[in-house]
Amino acid sequence: MLTFTARRLVTAVPTLIFISLIIFLLLDLAPGDPTAQLPLTIPPEVRQQIRESLGLGEPVHIRYFLWLKQVVWTEPLHYISEATGLFAAPEGARLISWQTRAPVFDTVLERLPQTLRVVGLSYVVGVLIALPIGIYSAYRQYSVFDQAGTFIAMIGYSVPPFFSGVLVIVIFSVQLGWLPSIYDTTLVVDDWESFKQQLRQMIMPVMVLALQTTAQISRYMRASMLDNLNQDYVRTARAKGLGEWVVVMVHVLRNSMIPVVTVIALGVPAIFGGAIITEQVFKVNGLGQLLITAIQASDIPMVQTITFIFAILIVLFNLIADVLYGLLDPRIRYD
Amino acid sequence: MTDPSTHETAPDAPIEAIAALTDTKPLAPPRSKWAEVWDQFKSHRGALVGGIIFITIVLAVFIGPFLWTIDPTYIDIRARNSGPSWAHPFGTDQLGRDTLARMMAGGQTSIAVGLTAMALALLLGSFIGVVAGFFRRLDGPLMRLTDLFLALPLLPLLLVMVLLFREPLNKAFGPETGIFILIVVAIGITSWMPTARIVRGDVLALKEREFVLAARSIGTTNFQLIARHILPNVMSPIMVSATLGIANAIITESALSFLGLGFPPDFPTWGRLLFDATDYLQQYPERVMWPGAAISLTVLSVNYLGDGLRDALDPRIRGR
Numbered sequence: 001m002l003t004f005t006a007r008r009l010v011t012a013v014p015t016l017i018f019i020s021l022i023i024f025l026l027l028d029l030a031p032g033d034p035t036a037q038l039p040l041t042i043p044p045e046v047r048q049q050i051r052e053s054l055g056l057g058e059p060v061h062i063r064y065f066l067w068l069k070q071v072v073w074t075e076p077l078h079y080i081s082e083a084t085g086l087f088a089a090p091e092g093a094r095l096i097s098w099q100t101r102a103p104v105f106d107t108v109l110e111r112l113p114q115t116l117r118v119v120g121l122s123y124v125v126g127v128l129i130a131l132p133i134g135i136y137s138a139y140r141q142y143s144v145f146d147q148a149g150t151f152i153a154m155i156g157y158s159v160p161p162f163f164s165g166v167l168v169i170v171i172f173s174v175q176l177g178w179l180p181s182i183y184d185t186t187l188v189v190d191d192w193e194s195f196k197q198q199l200r201q202m203i204m205p206v207m208v209l210a211l212q213t214t215a216q217i218s219r220y221m222r223a224s225m226l227d228n229l230n231q232d233y234v235r236t237a238r239a240k241g242l243g244e245w246v247v248v249m250v251h252v253l254r255n256s257m258i259p260v261v262t263v264i265a266l267g268v269p270a271i272f273g274g275a276i277i278t279e280q281v282f283k284v285n286g287l288g289q290l291l292i293t294a295i296q297a298s299d300i301p302m303v304q305t306i307t308f309i310f311a312i313l314i315v316l317f318n319l320i321a322d323v324l325y326g327l328l329d330p331r332i333r334y335d
Numbered sequence: 336m337t338d339p340s341t342h343e344t345a346p347d348a349p350i351e352a353i354a355a356l357t358d359t360k361p362l363a364p365p366r367s368k369w370a371e372v373w374d375q376f377k378s379h380r381g382a383l384v385g386g387i388i389f390i391t392i393v394l395a396v397f398i399g400p401f402l403w404t405i406d407p408t409y410i411d412i413r414a415r416n417s418g419p420s421w422a423h424p425f426g427t428d429q430l431g432r433d434t435l436a437r438m439m440a441g442g443q444t445s446i447a448v449g450l451t452a453m454a455l456a457l458l459l460g461s462f463i464g465v466v467a468g469f470f471r472r473l474d475g476p477l478m479r480l481t482d483l484f485l486a487l488p489l490l491p492l493l494l495v496m497v498l499l500f501r502e503p504l505n506k507a508f509g510p511e512t513g514i515f516i517l518i519v520v521a522i523g524i525t526s527w528m529p530t531a532r533i534v535r536g537d538v539l540a541l542k543e544r545e546f547v548l549a550a551r552s553i554g555t556t557n558f559q560l561i562a563r564h565i566l567p568n569v570m571s572p573i574m575v576s577a578t579l580g581i582a583n584a585i586i587t588e589s590a591l592s593f594l595g596l597g598f599p600p601d602f603p604t605w606g607r608l609l610f611d612a613t614d615y616l617q618q619y620p621e622r623v624m625w626p627g628a629a630i631s632l633t634v635l636s637v638n639y640l641g642d643g644l645r646d647a648l649d650p651r652i653r654g655r
Contacts, residue, residue: 154639158631292594310488
């Protein structure tokens with residue numbers, strides 16, 4: 001298992017390097033010019049100097065390696081040295097955003113908590129709703145509950161977040177006026193009143209994202225439970241006189257969770273991508289919103305870095321899913 | 336596919352075999368595979384309803400403009416922001432353009448994008464899947480490529496692609512065709528991977544079957560083997576991914592338009608209409624309903640259609 005994990009880690013590196021190359025080269029074609037928004041009175045030779053100071057004078061491969069070095073080496077070291085103070089921060093320029101002229105990673109770290117709070121919580125809520133629905137749907141296959149669950153899952157698949165989000169805004173903010181339609185990230189939670197406000201503004205984005213998660217996970221859970229419920233060991237357990245609760249919730253559930261856990265792990269990066277839209281709907285200034293504004297402003301270093309972070313998340317959670325699968329299911333042996 | 340039981344001779348019961356041989360035609364009228372598929376499909380009520388709704392939407396969107404002849408770009412500023420009335424059943428927008436006409440024009444684009452992008456993704460996916468499954472030497476590299484594409488953050492890359500290639504394509508093909516080509520190609524080349532994987536798996540299993548060996552033994556070339564023996568047998572997973580592909584393409588196009596990086600405002604799609612309507616969410620909340628409901632209903636019906644097709648095309652479920 002350890003060798004498998006190590007091997008997967010090693011193969012993840014070329015994948016990531018290749019993806020970073022694709023992202024970098026694709027964005028390198030972008031028509032955006034960092035000096036485009038400067039006043040027209042600046043003479044062209046100064047403009048050229050500004051471009052060169054941003055590292056644009058170098059050939060493509062040099063810029064690629066510089067960027068890669070900054071993302072995977074300079075920036076992490078900078079934060080480690082800042083946090084621990086054990087060694088001096090490394091020499092060399094940090095990755096600067098063209099838009100804000102601030103280090104890209106500072107902005108990313110600033111936005112990350114908002115995304116994590118909304119996206120992470122909605123994923124947890126979605127999974128917690130999905131599991132019982134999946135279990136009960138499978139246990140009472142073709143019952144009214146199961147049919148309703150299938151229908152709701154279908155709706156969850158089909159209604160895109162940019163419509164369900166707008167729909168809940170229309171219902172709960174415009175018509176009923178219960179919840180705020182815009183997520184206020186400047187809110188500081190320090191007492192009961194602000195905590196309630198934070199809760200109220202989180203309900204809608206979490207609900208919208210959780211609907212998507214619930215739709216997928218509950219179907220997987222149901223299918224996985226159905227696979228196991230008809231197996232011989234279940235009949236044996238019942239024949240031994242075990243209670244129905246123990247049979248379903250201990251014997252069947254534990255075996256059914258194996259594929260579901262990997263699906264849950266695989267869904268994490270996808271939910272980050274889906275959050276781009278939800279953040280736009282509810283005006284949450286998280287990572288997704290940062291990406292959209294960076295794309296609109298042709299802020300190439302920012303877009304490259306955020307896209308690469310998404311890619312790292314996907315590769316990482318693929319790896320986690322593979323390793324989890326092997327750990328949970330003793331029948332799976334990769335070696 | 337061949338059914339082994341029809342070729343069996345029964346040596347221990349020669350009389351019955353001879354009796355059977357005297358029948359000049361089969362006892363039951365022959366049924367084609369597609370009749371069986373249709374029977375199974377009919378029994379799946381959701382799929383039937385989904386199919387009917389999808390066909391209705393497509394017909395309404397493509398034939399509707401002949402019956403409802405208001406130009407979707409006609410600006411009637413006096414009638415702006417009006418609610419549903421007989422003159423404008425779905426109301427008008429902030430420039431007085433008829434929402435029903437715009438919905439039909441938008442639907443044409445959205446469904447056209449969905450169908451074309453699906454066709455492109457299917458073509459790519461089936462090609463890569465068949466080649467990877469059939470030619471062992473290409474299997475490794477092609478599947479690594481598929482894995483790589485699956486590891487790409489697709490939505491950010493789609494946004495970046497739209498940003499990059501919008502201007503050059505607009506110049507080359509005009510604003511409408513340019514963005515259409517861009518969106519279709521972008522969605523197509525980022526959604527072929529599931530099809531490729533499924534098709535490859537099926538081709539790998541089919542390749543070891545006897546009928547492929549028989550075909551090869553009489554000298555069938557690789558190309559003919561794929562065209563006549565492999566492809567017809569992987570049609571069912573391809574058709575199921577086709578329906579899912581339409582749904583996926585429509586949602587992706589709407590998402591791009593919703594993020595303001597899709598079609599331009601004077602060339603409406605459902606996503607674009609939804610995006611424009613969110614600006615007036617406080618005043619005219621009903622305006623987001625039409626495009627939103629249209630997208631959701633289309634995708635829902637296509638998903639149900641795909642669900643029914645999967646059951647109908649699977650011979651193990653069929654007939655139960």
